[in-house]
Amino acid sequence: MMARVTQLFRLALADLRVEWPIALCQVIAIAAVLTPLLVLAGLQQGAIGTLIDRLNRDPAMRLVVPEVTGGHRFDHAWFAAMAARPEVDFVMPATRQIAGQIDLLRDEASGGQSGGQSDGRGEARVTLLPTAPGDPVTGPHAAAAAMDGVILSSRAAGRLGVTTGAMVTAYAERTRGGKAEPLAFPLRVVAVLPAQRDGGMSAFATLPLVQAVQDFRDGKAVPALGATAGDPAGPAADYPLFRLYARSIRDVQALAADFQANGIAVATRHAEIASTLTLDRNLRAILLIIATLSVAGYVVAVTASQWGNLRRKRRDLAILNLTGYGSGWLVAFPVAQAAILALIGSLAAAAAFAGAAATINGHFQESIASGEAACRLGAPDLLAAAALTLALSLLPAAAIGLACRRIETSEELRSV
Amino acid sequence: MTRPLVDLQDCVHERAAGSDRFRLAVERFTLCPGDQIALVGPSGCGKSTTLDLLSLIVAPTRAGRFTLRMPQAGTLAGTLAEPVDVMALWRRGARDRLTALRAAHMGYVLQTGGLVPFLSVRENVLLTRRALGLPCPGPAVTLMETLGVAELGRRLPRQISIGQRQRVAIARALAHQPAVILADEPTASLDPSLAEGTMKLLSAVARFQKAALVVVTHDHRLAERTGLTVVECRTGAGASVVRHDSAKAEAAA
Numbered sequence: 018m019m020a021r022v023t024q025l026f027r028l029a030l031a032d033l034r035v036e037w038p039i040a041l042c043q044v045i046a047i048a049a050v051l052t053p054l055l056v057l058a059g060l061q062q063g064a065i066g067t068l069i070d071r072l073n074r075d076p077a078m079r080l081v082v083p084e085v086t087g088g089h090r091f092d093h094a095w096f097a098a099m100a101a102r103p104e105v106d107f108v109m110p111a112t113r114q115i116a117g118q119i120d121l122l123r124d125e126a127s128g129g130q131s132g133g134q135s136d137g138r139g140e141a142r143v144t145l146l147p148t149a150p151g152d153p154v155t156g157p158h159a160a161a162a163a164m165d166g167v168i169l170s171s172r173a174a175g176r177l178g179v180t181t182g183a184m185v186t187a188y189a190e191r192t193r194g195g196k197a198e199p200l201a202f203p204l205r206v207v208a209v210l211p212a213q214r215d216g217g218m219s220a221f222a223t224l225p226l227v228q229a230v231q232d233f234r235d236g237k238a239v240p241a242l243g244a245t246a247g248d249p250a251g252p253a254a255d256y257p258l259f260r261l262y263a264r265s266i267r268d269v270q271a272l273a274a275d276f277q278a279n280g281i282a283v284a285t286r287h288a289e290i291a292s293t294l295t296l297d298r299n300l301r302a303i304l305l306i307i308a309t310l311s312v313a314g315y316v317v318a319v320t321a322s323q324w325g326n327l328r329r330k331r332r333d334l335a336i337l338n339l340t341g342y343g344s345g346w347l348v349a350f351p352v353a354q355a356a357i358l359a360l361i362g363s364l365a366a367a368a369a370f371a372g373a374a375a376t377i378n379g380h381f382q383e384s385i386a387s388g389e390a391a392c393r394l395g396a397p398d399l400l401a402a403a404a405l406t407l408a409l410s411l412l413p414a415a416a417i418g419l420a421c422r423r424i425e426t427s428e429e430l431r432s433v
Numbered sequence: 434m435t436r437p438l439v440d441l442q443d444c445v446h447e448r449a450a451g452s453d454r455f456r457l458a459v460e461r462f463t464l465c466p467g468d469q470i471a472l473v474g475p476s477g478c479g480k481s482t483t484l485d486l487l488s489l490i491v492a493p494t495r496a497g498r499f500t501l502r503m504p505q506a507g508t509l510a511g512t513l514a515e516p517v518d519v520m521a522l523w524r525r526g527a528r529d530r531l532t533a534l535r536a537a538h539m540g541y542v543l544q545t546g547g548l549v550p551f552l553s554v555r556e557n558v559l560l561t562r563r564a565l566g567l568p569c570p571g572p573a574v575t576l577m578e579t580l581g582v583a584e585l586g587r588r589l590p591r592q593i594s595i596g597q598r599q600r601v602a603i604a605r606a607l608a609h610q611p612a613v614i615l616a617d618e619p620t621a622s623l624d625p626s627l628a629e630g631t632m633k634l635l636s637a638v639a640r641f642q643k644a645a646l647v648v649v650t651h652d653h654r655l656a657e658r659t660g661l662t663v664v665e666c667r668t669g670a671g672a673s674v675v676r677h678d679s680a681k682a683e684a685a686a
Contacts, residue, residue, distance in 0.1 A: 024563045027556070035551035035589065336547050339490065340605065341536025341564035343529035423528070426490040430543060431481070 025346070028337075029353035032330075040358065043322060047362025048369060050315045051406055054308055055370040055399070059392040060377070061304050065297045067389045072266045072293060075213065076153035077286065079106065081261040081272055084282040085114065090255040099261065104268035107151045110224060110256035116231040117145040121167075121220065123177045124184035124203065141176035143169075144217065145187075146260065147224040153262050155221050158208035164241060167204040168221040171212040179206050193236045193247065200233055202242045228253050266290045312409060319355075320413035327351055327421055334421065335429035348418035355414035356407060363403035370394065435681050436502055437463035438538075438612055438645055439487060440516075443497030446482055456672040457482050464613065465681040466504075469636055469646040471656030472675070474666030479673035480649040481617055483666065487647060488541055488615050489531040492523040503538040503612050536564050540606030540644070542616035542635070546598035548590040554601050555586035561609045573608040580604050580634065596627045603635050607642055614639045616648045620655065628652070632659045 033040040072078045083089065091110065099108045111117075123139040148155045148162060158168050167185070169177070177185060183206045190199050204222070225241075229250075233239045237250035263269045269285050276283045327334075334347055374392040381391040394402075441462040448455050457479035464470070464487075472480045485491035486499075493499060498520075505514040522530050540561070541547075548557045556563075558573050577583040580600040585593050593601070599619055606614055616635060620628035632648070636659050639646040650656050656663050664677040 020563070020566050027563075028552070031553075031556065032551040333549055333551070336543075336549050337560075338532060339488070339535070339541055339543075339547070340560045341532060343532040345529070346564075427482075427485045430490075430547065 025349050025353050026357075029350060029357055032333075033354060033357060039326070043358045044362045044365055046318060046322070047315075047359060047406065047410070048365035050311055050318075051363065051366035051402060052369040052373070054311055055366055055394060055402060056373045056377075056392065057304050057307060058398065058402075059370060059374050059394045061297075061300045062398070063374075063378075063390045063393040065293070065300055066393070067385060067391070068293050069266065069297065070389070072290065076262055077215075078266050078290060079153070079263045079269060081263060081269060081276070081283050081285050082111075083258055083276070084284055085258065086282065089281055090257060091259055092255040095255075096259070099259075104264050104272060106262045106264040107153055108259055108261040109147055109149060109152060110253075111147060111258035111260050112145075112227055112231040113257055114144065116234040117227060118142060119145050119220070119230060120188040121173070121177055121185045121204070122188065123179055124186055138176055139178055141173050141218060143173045143220040145220050145222055145227050145230055147227040148221040149224065152221070154214050155208070155210065156214075158210075159221070161207045162221065162223050164223060164226050165203065165205055166207040166222065168208045168210060169206055170210050170215040170217055170219040172216065173218045173220055174206070174209040176218065179209075181206055181208055187230075189230055189233060191234050191236060198244070198246065200230075200239075200242060200244050267294065312405075316409055316413060319410055320417070323351055323355060323414050323417050326354075327417055331421070331424060331429050334424055335426040338424060338426045339430065344422035347422045347424060348415065351414045351418045351421075352411055355410040359407045359410035360403065363399075363406045366406075367399050367403070370399075435465050437465050437679055437681075438502060439464040440498060440500045440502070441486070441496065442499075443495075444486065444493045444499050444520075445495050446479075446486060446491060447494045454671075455479070455482075457486075458672050458674050459483060459486065460674060460676045462487075462675060462677050463679040464645050464647065464677075465679040466612065466645055467640070467643060468679050468681065469639065469661045470648070470677060471653075471659075471661035471663050472647065472649045472666055473651065473653045473656060473663055474673075475668065476651075478666040478668045479675065480666045482673075483675050484615050484617050484647065484649050487613070488539055489519065489535050493520060496520040501534060501538070503534070536561050536609070538612045540609070540611040540614045542599070542602045542606045542614070542619045544618040544621050546590065546595070546602040548598055548601060548605070550590050552589075553586060554582060554588050554590070554593065557590065557601055558582075558604045558608050560605060565609055567609060571608070572610065573604065576604045576607055576638070577601075579638065595622055596631065599623060599631050600634070603631075603638065607638055607644070610642055610644075612644055614644050614646045616646070618649050618651065620650065620652070629655060629658065632656075636660065 096108055096110060099105055120140060120142050148159045148168065150159045152159045155168050162168055169179070174180065179185060185204050185206060186201055187204050188199065188201050190197055192198070229239045229242050232250035233242060233244050236247050238245050238247040239250060261272070263272050269290055270287060273283050273285050273287060334350070337346060374390070377392040378385070378390050385391055439462065441459050444459040446457045472483055474480050482491060486493060500516040500518055502516040503514055517534065519531070549560065552560065558577060559569050562569050562571055562573065574583065577586070580603060582597055582600050582604060585597060585601070590598055603619070619635060620631050623631055632655055635648070636646060648656065648661060653663060664675065667674050
């Protein structure tokens with residue numbers, strides 16, 4: 018079998034080598050159809066892909082939060098079920114927003130020793146939000162936040178004039194029995210988030226700490242924070258709010274619809290996501306139309322070229338048949354040639370695409386960040402394009418080969 | 434007496450192109466190992482069609498008998514296999530089986546050499562051996578040296594002379610050591626001085642390989658000078674007729 022395959026490709030290659038100008042034209046024709054399609058697909062994947070990647074990297078775009086109605090409570094089982102859903106990247110309980118408001122004051126005494134300080138008012142009112150490992154906003158810092166640690170948004174840190182390692186004092190107040198009761202406890206700044214992660218006046222802490230602050234507001238005793246007055250606080254059975262991040266911006270709409278269907282009104286950045294995804298969809302549709310037309314043209318051109326080529330080679334095929342090459346060979350011969358030309362054409366197209374992509378990316382260098390590209394295709398995409406080209410070349414070749422396999426050898430030999 | 438390699442009885446081939454009709458009747462034709470015959474006759478008398486019938490590239494319209502009894506592979510020379518009913522294969526449309534029979538047992542020399550233009554001389558000579566999966570080059574090298582084309586191995590057919598092409602075609606026809614060599618006017622495109630030498634070479638090499646030889650030629654005298662048995666292809670009333678009974682053939686069963 019191997020000897021037969023070797024002989025088949027020996028014959029196919031010998032013919033292409035001798036008639037190299039025609040073979041070259043066919044390779045150029047294949048590359049000429051395939052290269053623009055690859056560049057278009059590369060632009061679609063590069064430009065729109067980069068836009069989508071950027072949106073995906075911004076946790077705020079994937080955020081789904083319930084609108085504050087007070088009509089829902091979310092227990093631990095609900096959070097466990099949500100966390101298990103494949104389209105959910107991270108979900109975290111949230112306490113009442115007003116209960117989470119605290120004042121932070123820069124600790125002047127410790128500032129010079131444990132952390133750097135800068136200009137700033139030295140005090141800030143922040144929203145205290147719970148975080149945990151896996152939180153896309155706090156990233157790797159979440160693990161470092163214990164009962165005495167806090168992660169600050171860039172804006173909050175700027176207002177306080179602190180950097181990582183600084184000590185701050187948290188202040189909260191409650192009214193119990195008509196009497197105001199203040200609470201103050203120290204916190205260490207574990208990290209300061211980049212501005213693009215959170216643009217608000219936010220401080221992130223562990224859920225027990227945030228829960229403790231809410232318990233204090235509710236008049237409960239919170240010994241961990243030094244508030245001993247009031248009834249002892251029990252473990253929280255449920256929460257009024259949550260902070261949920263979809264795995265991708267493509268999951269946001271479906272998740273929001275799911276919540277709406279269950280009577281939970283949610284807020285998302287759907288409008289901004291939709292405009293990008295619509296652009297992506299429309300470009301894909303345009304690309305598909307262009308690709309379909311190009312492929313149809315390619316198939317017609319390849320079929321006509323192969324048919325003409327085979328008509329021209331009928332006498333050669335007749336001689337092959339005379340010398341012992343049966344119908345299987347006569348079908349396989351154009352198929353092998355089509356395979357060789359399609360593979361070389363695909364390689365030429367991939368090389369041309371690489372050149373075009375480098376030029377395009379160089380042109381847009383100032384608009385794209387490191388690791389991003391305006392025009393890009395991965396190896397699997399290029400392999401898929403080559404496989405499609407191969408299939409679209411082999412099918413007409415096989416059809417033509419089958420049509421020509423019953424060659425009338427005697428007539429072809431006498432026609433010379 | 435020996436059993437014939439090829440045995441035809443009342444074999445008819447008819448074809449029509451518009452108002453032109455052609456009918457060839459091979460009343461009797463037997464070919465035994467070592468036979469060397471020349472089919473001669475005027476143009477259009479059916480010499481080449483007879484050769485096409487023998488080479489299994491043209492189907493008989495009908496045949497009383499058309500059998501091949503070729504040497505059995507892997508046995509002593511002269512041991513013939515069971516006869517193959519060619520007419521039955523044509524009726525079944527078993528073209529690939531006929532092609533395989535041709536490749537295994539026949540070599541064909543065309544008028545203009547009939548070399549594959551995109552293959553080198555060497556690959557042309559090895560063409561049938563490779564189709565049959567035989568070890569290469571085998572006896573092809575010696576054969577090419579005998580025929581004086583060994584030096585041309587890497588050249589393409591268009592890069593050699595017509596006389597050289599004919600010798601390459603003879604080498605190709607013999608390279609797989611077939612039992613029967615069929616040659617369709619192998620010297621028609623050569624000048625007379627080359628023609629005689631080529632015809633004698635073909636005859637000598639066929640004899641050396643113990644292959645039967647059938648040559649179609651216009652040149653009656655060349656055939657006689659080469660020592661071939663001349664078989665006349667006669668044109669009669671509405672039909673061309675061929676009749677040849679090998680002197681070595683024993684009566685068909």
